[in-house]
Structures are given as structure tokens and as C-alpha cells.
Amino acid sequence: MVAALHGARLLVPVVALLGEAETGPDGLRREKTSDMAVPTIQAPDGRRALPAFTSTASLARWRPDARP
Numbered sequence: 001m002v003a004a005l006h007g008a009r010l011l012v013p014v015v016a017l018l019g020e021a022e023t024g025p026d027g028l029r030r031e032k033t034s035d036m037a038v039p040t041i042q043a044p045d046g047r048r049a050l051p052a053f054t055s056t057a058s059l060a061r062w063r064p065d066a067r068p
Contacts, residue, residue: 010052011059013066015039039066 019033040048053059059066 008054010054011056011068012050012052013039013059013063013068015063015066039063 014036015038017035017037018031019035020031021029022032024030038050041051042048051062053062053068056068059068
């Protein structure tokens with residue numbers, strides 16, 4: 001597999017996580033802080049893996065809210 005990926009450009013997804021929120025004077029909830037996280041995939045046996053994609057289209061199909 002390493003040979004097949006030689007020279008390829010891989011994109012690793014990043015997602016935003018809400019840290020703190022507050023309610024504004026208009027009664028609407030607003031994001032106060034946020035953090036970035038790298039999602040992982042877990043196999044049934046407990047092993048974890050970092051997903052990587054070769055295009056933004058394939059990344060968006062996997063998880064539309066993720067960004068490269």
C-alpha cells in the first residue's frame with residue numbers, strides 16, 4: 001500500500017468542535033470558543049486509524065462537515 005501511495009497527496013480531515021456557547025441579548029445561542037479535532041476510525045477489535053483521502057470530494061462524501 002505504501003508503494004501505491006508514493007507521490008500521492010493525502011488530505012486528513014479536521015472537524016470543529018464547540019467549546020463554549022453563550023446566549024446573546026437576542027436570545028440566540030452563539031459560539032464563544034471552538035476547537036479543532038482530527039477524527040479517527042475504530043475497528044471492531046479496538047484498533048484506531050487516521051482516515052486519509054485523495055480528494056476533497058471523497059472526504060466530503062465520508063463526512064460533509066470535515067475540512068482538509
